[in-house]
Amino acid sequence: MLRVVRCVVCVNRKAVTALGNGANFSTGSAVPVSKEKYTRIEDFYAGKSVFITGATGFLGKLFVERLLYNCKDIDKIYILIRPKKGQDPGKRLQKIFDVPIFDKLKETRPEDLRKVTAIEGDITSPELGIKDADRQKLIDQVSVVFHSAATVRFADTFDMIMNVNLEGTRKVIELSKNMKKLDSFIYISTAFSNANNLVIEEKLYPPPRDVEEVRRFVKEHGTDEKKVNEFLGKFPNPYVLSKALCEFLLDQDRGHMPSIIVRPSVVCPILHEPVKGWTDSWVAATALFSNVARGLTNAVYGREDVVCDLIPVDYVTNLTILAAAKGNKTKDVLVYNICSSAVNPITWQHASNLFLEESRKHDYSKRKQKQLLLSMSPAVVKSMTFIFKTIPLFFADAGLVIRGKKPWHMKEHNRAKHLRDLIYALTTTSWTIKCNRTLKLIESLDDHDKKQFQCDPCKICWNEYMKIFAYGVKKYLLNGK
Numbered sequence: 001m002l003r004v005v006r007c008v009v010c011v012n013r014k015a016v017t018a019l020g021n022g023a024n025f026s027t028g029s030a031v032p033v034s035k036e037k038y039t040r041i042e043d044f045y046a047g048k049s050v051f052i053t054g055a056t057g058f059l060g061k062l063f064v065e066r067l068l069y070n071c072k073d074i075d076k077i078y079i080l081i082r083p084k085k086g087q088d089p090g091k092r093l094q095k096i097f098d099v100p101i102f103d104k105l106k107e108t109r110p111e112d113l114r115k116v117t118a119i120e121g122d123i124t125s126p127e128l129g130i131k132d133a134d135r136q137k138l139i140d141q142v143s144v145v146f147h148s149a150a151t152v153r154f155a156d157t158f159d160m161i162m163n164v165n166l167e168g169t170r171k172v173i174e175l176s177k178n179m180k181k182l183d184s185f186i187y188i189s190t191a192f193s194n195a196n197n198l199v200i201e202e203k204l205y206p207p208p209r210d211v212e213e214v215r216r217f218v219k220e221h222g223t224d225e226k227k228v229n230e231f232l233g234k235f236p237n238p239y240v241l242s243k244a245l246c247e248f249l250l251d252q253d254r255g256h257m258p259s260i261i262v263r264p265s266v267v268c269p270i271l272h273e274p275v276k277g278w279t280d281s282w283v284a285a286t287a288l289f290s291n292v293a294r295g296l297t298n299a300v301y302g303r304e305d306v307v308c309d310l311i312p313v314d315y316v317t318n319l320t321i322l323a324a325a326k327g328n329k330t331k332d333v334l335v336y337n338i339c340s341s342a343v344n345p346i347t348w349q350h351a352s353n354l355f356l357e358e359s360r361k362h363d364y365s366k367r368k369q370k371q372l373l374l375s376m377s378p379a380v381v382k383s384m385t386f387i388f389k390t391i392p393l394f395f396a397d398a399g400l401v402i403r404g405k406k407p408w409h410m411k412e413h414n415r416a417k418h419l420r421d422l423i424y425a426l427t428t429t430s431w432t433i434k435c436n437r438t439l440k441l442i443e444s445l446d447d448h449d450k451k452q453f454q455c456d457p458c459k460i461c462w463n464e465y466m467k468i469f470a471y472g473v474k475k476y477l478l479n480g481k
């Protein structure tokens with residue numbers, strides 16, 4: 001049985017070492033481990049320009065904000081933005097700044113927002129669809145690339161996912177290889193890119209498929225669901241396969257680029273800075289917990305002791321910013337897992353209980369639910385869902401129709417069931433995702449940087465965090481719905 005995680009520094013360094021692969025951590029020294037002169041993170045970025053893909057996304061917006069706020073002498077931040085829904089990149093850039101995470105910066109140093117420049121482009125277009133003049137600017141000026149753009153929708157078709165994630169990454173690598181001042185190329189992967197292993201280390205794994213074979217498959221059967229499922233084999237979905245292939249591609253095609261792979265697990269709302277609880281992403285755990293709290297789901301596939309590897313989004317962006325500055329001292333691709341399961345595990349059951357408890361204070365739903373049921377039996381999950389959710393929600397909709405109102409319960413309930421099935425692998429499998437290199441990097445920081453770029457997964461207090469999580473989802477995602 002898993003230990004219940006307590007509200008203190010949940011696992012100490014000795015315990016971490018015991019879990020790890022032999023890396024030796026000192027106990028809480030404030031002195032940097034390296035004998036070289038210590039360079040602060042903000043000094044590394046001073047005068048440098050960075051290029052970010054995916055900056056309109058959940059992680060990407062926080063990359064922009066954290067770099068501007070914490071690295072105040074950064075020169076320029078170029079962000080790749082495609083035109084979307086009739087809005088040009090310039091307009092989309094201004095919309096990014098409307099998000100509450102930028103409020104602090106607007107109050108203190110509003111002029112710094114001018115450091116951000118939109119570069120029009122689309123990672124599915126030839127040469128990223130970037131104009132020649134912009135391309136030259138990037139080649140001449142950029143020192144760090146954060147490649148975060150991807151489609152994260154598990155339900156997208158195989159060919160679409162490979163086109164955006166795999167071919168898009170290939171094009172970003174090609175562009176970055178030409179950058180004259182490049183210090184670091186960072187690829188944001190996922191901790192589940194090697195989900196066929198139950199213990200995941202911070203290392204590259206052999207590619208699950210030959211990239212050329214995948215390209216041929218895309219051409220021939222890219223939208224044929226049955227063939228795709230056969231082709232996936234042990235991989236839970238095309239998204240995860242695409243991320244694994246990207247890791248391999250980076251290793252193979254990077255040339256002389258100092259390259260880093262950051263693998264976050266299930267990314268959740270901000271824990272600390274700049275705005276506790278902020279999120280704009282409905283993926284995986286956020287949607288599941290919210291569905292439970294709103295009375296739309298009561299049962300999913302899984303067991304009480306299955307660990308869910310949650311990580312706050314500010315931990316991911318902070319670790320990534322650190323890794324780019326401190327991490328690439330070797331010619332190998334360095335992998336950093338930013339995950340909680342190996343050092344500070346919490347189960348789906350425990351996390352959902354904590355979320356539910358807090359959600360009751362935030363008026364999620366009148367339909368009070370005691371807890372989420374996890375069962376491996378399809379008969380149990382389906383019948384519990386039908387009896388205690390589908391039937392009452394059907395009648396709730398009928399009541400709305402009788403009163404001349406628009407029904408919504410069944411639509412949302414059906415979505416919740418779809419999500420339950422999409423995240424089957426996540427809720428039924430306990431992965432242990434090691435993060436020794438990440439911890440060692442954190443340990444090497446001075447006290448100022450440790451505080452400024454908090455990202456130690458050992459220090460997450462789940463009782464506190466799940467309160468912030470439930471509050472944030474209600475405030476930033478559900479209000480106005």
Ligand SMILES: NC(=O)c1ccc[n+]([C@@H]2O[C@H](COP(=O)([O-])OP(=O)(O)OC[C@H]3O[C@@H](n4cnc5c(N)ncnc54)[C@H](OP(=O)(O)O)[C@@H]3O)[C@@H](O)[C@H]2O)c1
Pocket residue numbers: 053054055056057058059060080081082084121122123124147148149150151152164188189190191243263264265266267268281283284
């Ligand atoms: N969220 C998680 O739980 C999680 C966990 C592990 C790893 N990751 C990884 O973290 C990265 C960021 O994820 P996220 O949660 O921030 O995703 P997100 O919110 O969906 O953002 C995706 C970003 O990619 C951009 N993008 C997609 N297709 C594009 C295209 N054709 N051209 C240019 N840009 C394109 C999107 O731009 P538009 O606004 O134009 O669509 C958006 O900025 C991804 O690589 C993901 O695999 C995420």
